[in-house]
Amino acid sequence: xxxxxxxxxxxxxxxxxxxxxxxxxxxxxxxxxxxxxxxxxxxxxxxxxxxxxxxxxxxxxxxxxxxxxxxxxxxxxxxxxxxxxxxxxxxxxxxxxxxxxxxxxxxxxxxxxxxxxxxxxxxxxxxxxxxxxxxxxxxxxxxxxxxxxxxxxxxxxxxxxxxxxxxxxxxxxxxxxxxxxxxxxxxxxxxxxxxxxxxxxxxxxxxxxxxxxxxxxxxxxxxxxxxxxxxxxxxxxxxxxxxxxxxxxxxxxxxxxxxxxxxxxxxxxxxxxxxxxxxxxxxxxxxxxxxxxxxxxxxxxxxxxxxxxxxxxxxxxxxxxxxxxxxxxxxxxxxxxxxxxxxxxxxxxxxxxxxxxxxxxxxxxxxxxxxxxxxxxxxxxxxxxxxxxxxxxxxxxxxxxxxxxxxxxxxxxxxxxxxxxxxxxxxxxxxxxxxxxxxxxxxxxxxxxxxxxxxxxxxxxxxxxxxxxxxxxxxxxxxxxxxxxxxxxxxxxxxxxxxxxxxxxxxxx
Amino acid sequence: xxxxxxxxxxxxxxxxxxxxxxxxxxxxxxxxxxxxxxxxxxxxxxxxxxxxxxxxxxxxxxxxxxxxxxxxxxxxxxxxxxxxxxxxxxxxxxxxxxxxxxxxxxxxxxxxxxxxxxxxxxxxxxxxxxxxxxxxxxxxxxxxxxxxxxxxxxxxxxxxxxxxxxxxxxxxxxxxxxxxxxxxxxxxxxxxxxxxxxxxxxxxxxxxxxxxxxxxxxxxxxxxxxxxxxxxxxxxxxxxxxxxxxxxxxxxxxxxxxx
Ligand code: SF4
Numbered sequence: 001x002x003x004x005x006x007x008x009x010x011x012x013x014x015x016x017x018x019x020x021x022x023x024x025x026x027x028x029x030x031x032x033x034x035x036x037x038x039x040x041x042x043x044x045x046x047x048x049x050x051x052x053x054x055x056x057x058x059x060x061x062x063x064x065x066x067x068x069x070x071x072x073x074x075x076x077x078x079x080x081x082x083x084x085x086x087x088x089x090x091x092x093x094x095x096x097x098x099x100x101x102x103x104x105x106x107x108x109x110x111x112x113x114x115x116x117x118x119x120x121x122x123x124x125x126x127x128x129x130x131x132x133x134x135x136x137x138x139x140x141x142x143x144x145x146x147x148x149x150x151x152x153x154x155x156x157x158x159x160x161x162x163x164x165x166x167x168x169x170x171x172x173x174x175x176x177x178x179x180x181x182x183x184x185x186x187x188x189x190x191x192x193x194x195x196x197x198x199x200x201x202x203x204x205x206x207x208x209x210x211x212x213x214x215x216x217x218x219x220x221x222x223x224x225x226x227x228x229x230x231x232x233x234x235x236x237x238x239x240x241x242x243x244x245x246x247x248x249x250x251x252x253x254x255x256x257x258x259x260x261x262x263x264x265x266x267x268x269x270x271x272x273x274x275x276x277x278x279x280x281x282x283x284x285x286x287x288x289x290x291x292x293x294x295x296x297x298x299x300x301x302x303x304x305x306x307x308x309x310x311x312x313x314x315x316x317x318x319x320x321x322x323x324x325x326x327x328x329x330x331x332x333x334x335x336x337x338x339x340x341x342x343x344x345x346x347x348x349x350x351x352x353x354x355x356x357x358x359x360x361x362x363x364x365x366x367x368x369x370x371x372x373x374x375x376x377x378x379x380x381x382x383x384x385x386x387x388x389x390x391x392x393x394x395x396x397x398x399x400x401x402x403x404x405x406x407x408x409x410x411x412x413x414x415x416x417x418x419x420x421x422x423x424x425x426x427x428x429x430x431x432x433x434x435x436x437x438x439x440x441x442x443x444x445x446x447x448x449x450x451x452x453x454x455x456x457x458x459x460x461x462x463x464x465x466x467x468x469x470x471x472x473x474x475x476x477x478x479x480x481x482x483x484x485x486x487x488x489x490x491x492x493x494x495x496x497x498x499x500x501x502x503x504x505x506x507x508x509x
Numbered sequence: 510x511x512x513x514x515x516x517x518x519x520x521x522x523x524x525x526x527x528x529x530x531x532x533x534x535x536x537x538x539x540x541x542x543x544x545x546x547x548x549x550x551x552x553x554x555x556x557x558x559x560x561x562x563x564x565x566x567x568x569x570x571x572x573x574x575x576x577x578x579x580x581x582x583x584x585x586x587x588x589x590x591x592x593x594x595x596x597x598x599x600x601x602x603x604x605x606x607x608x609x610x611x612x613x614x615x616x617x618x619x620x621x622x623x624x625x626x627x628x629x630x631x632x633x634x635x636x637x638x639x640x641x642x643x644x645x646x647x648x649x650x651x652x653x654x655x656x657x658x659x660x661x662x663x664x665x666x667x668x669x670x671x672x673x674x675x676x677x678x679x680x681x682x683x684x685x686x687x688x689x690x691x692x693x694x695x696x697x698x699x700x701x702x703x704x705x706x707x708x709x710x711x712x713x714x715x716x717x718x719x720x721x722x723x724x725x726x727x728x729x730x731x732x733x734x735x736x737x738x739x740x741x742x743x744x745x746x747x748x749x750x751x752x753x754x755x756x757x758x759x760x761x762x763x764x765x766x767x768x
Contacts, residue, residue, distance in 0.1 A: 118691055120727035129691050149695050152674035154642040154655045157692055178692045181646045182727035189724075195564035198581055199721055205650025205746060249653070266517050268660040269524045276535070283537040286650045286746065289583050297588065318520045325513035432562065505648050508689075 002029050003059070003068035008370040012221040012442035015458070018056070018071050023082055026072040030057065034089040038063040040351045040364070042445065042454045044095035045469045046103055051076045053103065058443060058456065062369040069441065074105075081106035091351025094475045101127075117508045118177035121185065132175045134161050141165055145490065149178045156504035160493075167489045172482045179508035187468035193219065193293065193432040196465070200455070201288045204472055204506035209235075209242040210448025211470070211506075212291035214455040217372070217444035219293040222457060223434040227294075230420055231427040232373030233412045234300055237308070238278070238290050240405035240412075243449035244312070245274040246501075247355075247398040247405075248319060253498045254395060255326075258335045266322050270315050277311040280304070292430035299425040305413045316406035323399040336392035340484035340496035343389055352480045354451015354473045356500050359397045360389035360480075366447035378415055379408055394499040401449075438463040450474060450503065472506025524661040529668075530763055532750055534598045539582040540751075541599040542575050544614040545592070552593055559589035565720055568594075577602055577610040577619065577743035578717035601765060603742045603755025610717065610741055621758055621765035627739065631761040633706060634680055637669040638756070640710070641679035641703060645696050646686030646728065651713045651746035655683065658749045665753055668762070676700075681708025684738075687715040687722040690729040697732060710755075711738040713747045720745065 002025065004018050021029075033039045042058040053076050059068040074080075084107035085092040096107045097116040104123035107113070115127050136144075142165055149157035157178040163171040183203055187196050200215035201208040213235055220227060252267025275285040282290040282298040290298055300308075326332050342352070347360035357364045365383040367375045375381050384400045386393035420426045436459050444455040451473030460466035481500045485493055526532060534540070547553035553570075560570040567579035568586050573593065575586075587594045602619050604610050609620040644652050658665040659672065673679050676699045688696065700709070711733070714720045722728045742755045757763040 120690060120725070129694075149692065150643055150699055154644070154652045154672055156644045156647060156649055156652060157695065178695070179644075179646055179686075179689055180691050180727050181687060181689050181722045182725035183722075185727075186721060186725055192562065192564060194562055194583070194585055195721070198564045198583060202648045202715075202721055202745075205648030206653060208650065262514055262517055262521075265524070265661045266521050268657075269521060269662060272524075272657070272660065272662045280535045280537055283535075283539045283584065284582070285654070285748070288581075288650075288745065289539075297584070318517075321513065321517045321520055325510075325517050328510040328513050330510075503649060505646070508691075 003070045006067050006069060007065055008067065008366070008372040008445050009376055011224060012437060012440045013069060015439045015441055018069050018441065020054070021070060021072050023072050023074070026057070026070065027083060027085060030059070031085060031088050033059065034091065037348050037362070040091060040353070041095065042067070042452065043456050043469060043471050044092065045456070046099045046105065047458060047467050048076060048103065053105070055099070056441065056456070058454070060370065062364060065370050067370065067443075067445070081108040083108050084110040086110050086112065090349050091476065093479070115177065117180050119180055120182055129177060132159070134175070135171060135173050137163050137171065142170070158504045162490055162493075164490055167491065169485045169488055169490050169493070172485050174478050174482055176478070176504060176507050179505040181505070181509070183509045184468050184470060188465060191464060197292055203470055203509070204503040205286055206246060207242065207448045207450060207453065207472070207503065207506065209238045209287040209291055210446050210453045211455070213239060214444030214446045214453045216291050216293045217446065218442045218455045218457045219436070221442035222436040222440060222459060223294070224437060225294060225434060227373070228427055229374075229377065230416065231296060233378070233416060234296060234427060235291055236374040236379070237409050237412050238287050239446070239448070240408050241274060241278050241308075242287055244315065244402050244405045245271055245278070246449045247402045248274060248315075250498060250501050251322065251395065251398055253501065254336070254391070254495060257494045257498055258332060260329070260332055263322055263326060266318070270319055270322075273311060273315055277308055280307060294431040294434065295428035296425070297430060299427050300413075300416055302417065305416055309410055309413050312406050312409050316403055319402050326395070333392065335495065336395060337390060339391045339492050340488060340499060341388070341390045342480050342484050344387070346483055347389065347480060350479045350483070351476050353476050354447070355397050355401065355449065356394060356477050356480055357451065358384060359386045359393035361385060361387040364452065366445055366452050370445055372445070374412060379411060381408070391495055391499040436463045436465065448473065450501075451477065470509060472503050474502040474507045477502050478507060525664045526662055529663065529665075529753055530757070534600055534748070534750060536598055538598040538600070538748070539584050539596040541597050541602055541619055542587070542612055543595045543597055544573050544575065544612060544616070546573060546614045547593055552590065555590040556593050559586035559594065562586070562589060565714070565718075565723070573614055575612045576718070577612060577714070578607060578741060579714055579720065579723070580743060581714060581720065581745040600748055600750040601754050601758070602744065602751050603740055603758060605740055605759065607717070607741055610743055618766050623761075626759060629706060630708065630739065630759060634708065635760040635762060638681070638708075638760070639671055639673040639679050640681050640683050640708070641676045641699060642672055642683045642685065643696050643699050644685050645692035646689035646722065647713065647715065648686070651685045651744070654746045654749050655685070655712065655752065658752050663749045663753060668757070670756060676702035677704070679703050681710065683710045683712050684716045684732070685712050687719040687725070687728045688730055688732050690727055693729040693732055700736065708740070709736055709738045710740045710742065712742045712752065714743050714745045717741050717743060
């Protein structure tokens, strides 16, 4: 047995049941599997315990909906370098870089041995933001453009360095870490589960629902409690509302960057309407406070359900008009089409996920491949895929997803109105004290609007949350942005960037 | 292709909020809390439980108070101790002083002590104010809310207030986030690049106190030891109306009740 096999509807797994391979066996098997597009790594991290270092790997199998869990271990003070998997499969790069940066473990042959996020507890204190080893090229006709860490707009910080030949971008390197706040450590340092839930919402505030949901699922697996189906449905409504709001916001942002003011203002108004719907439901425009372990503080009522259905229907109708206008404006299509192309094989190679991967013909969507909750039961979710991999394809995926989410919300609320409208809070109330199973690994795997959001929690022998690891989809996808702008004019960078809209804080943690 | 555009325009209609000073938010919105002293030991123990649960330590049980500069407005304390803590939808939360953000039993508004506002601010900036925003660990929701202040709905630009790209063009800096250690230097350089006289605004509970990350080793609060903000705006994230109300009150364009 090389892997412990589970799926997204099963419970937590005991640490002792997870196989522990030798690194050679782990390397050989993973390297072989990752050559097939059906597999990609959802998380790979190291956990020191005593004088040992154990490495856990969660591998997703899209074809059969399985989650394969395995591990390997070494002595803490063992200084031998491990052969790098990144050298064969580029998608491993953020994980290996993270392990090296935290614990000083070296990966032999790692082609991109650079810091990832400069965490406060990094192994090498000499490495700092100021001496990030940017890639350089020599040549009399080349110049470098440095952008950041502070950007022109009201957005988060990150440093972008372009190497250009005239107007053309030859290479873009993205150096992140400015947003590092120590989120994972903050999870581990507290036993106040409400505080942990609030931390999950703050991982990336624009994906508050997705991260809170991943946290809640991880915790509920650890407590072993069953969720009522209605709770799953309400969470799915919240998640799809968040998706709608953000996809609309990004449609607006793309419109802004090409000077298409009508689309910009229409999307701004539609986004306001979407997030105000969330606010009228739970009191916060980003859905903070909506998802809590084991229950809900903001159960739907018949009036709220009717209000959400009415608003979502109206938003979808008006958004469809905007979409139609974009598709019938040649001047917009000229900017969006064939710009920032990431071909399918590149996307697979770097392990891209979510909306960006789907725009490059990679049908990765947790809601389809690893469904849980309502997605496994009452929703028939179909993955939306576009093939071109350009800015337009990413926009079209957004457009189609807004309409799809609107349909999902309508369906979920129709079920609610039919079955529960007269019941007071069929979801139950949140529970922050339920004991966790000791020495267990659990995870939350959720398709947020950016893509696959994965939280992994490990408890110690006393049932305390000892290790908490978060992966935002941006961790995979930042590299896709860097590849997308190669060969493009530097003036097209803003629309390439907006077409991905990746998270800085979700990456930096 | 004009017809699709006409259709979009017709559906879009008029979006701007006509009077920003008259906005009332939905009753679900959690804004200024109202507190009342515990009348008996049952209430007192409910308040103590709420304080133990509070994720940021914003709630203090004895003497009862909530520090809005640390509060995430999660509303959990009001569920634990509903007789003593109640959230209203009042969004007028900004204060020129850090102490002003502390709410005590009986308080019916967040104090806005005009005597602590530099008198030249209204004269210099009331007709045009351009701000440079620096996110130093902000979680993106607050940045989106600041963007929203200028959108078609709120249109804060109508009062001459907006955001600018270069600190050289700016009249002040708005800081969001707890100030991550990796960002503190860039923030300092940016603030330094703004010509005096200038404004400093701490926007969001994380900027005001560090919020959830107040104790994190990855956060460096020294910027706020060197520089004192002119305006403190709570919120997680700060709703656009909190920002708009705070700036307008600071510039003397709007009055808050005085105690
Ligand atoms: S609403 Fe504020 S004071 Fe109350 S528990 Fe939440 S963070 Fe603490």
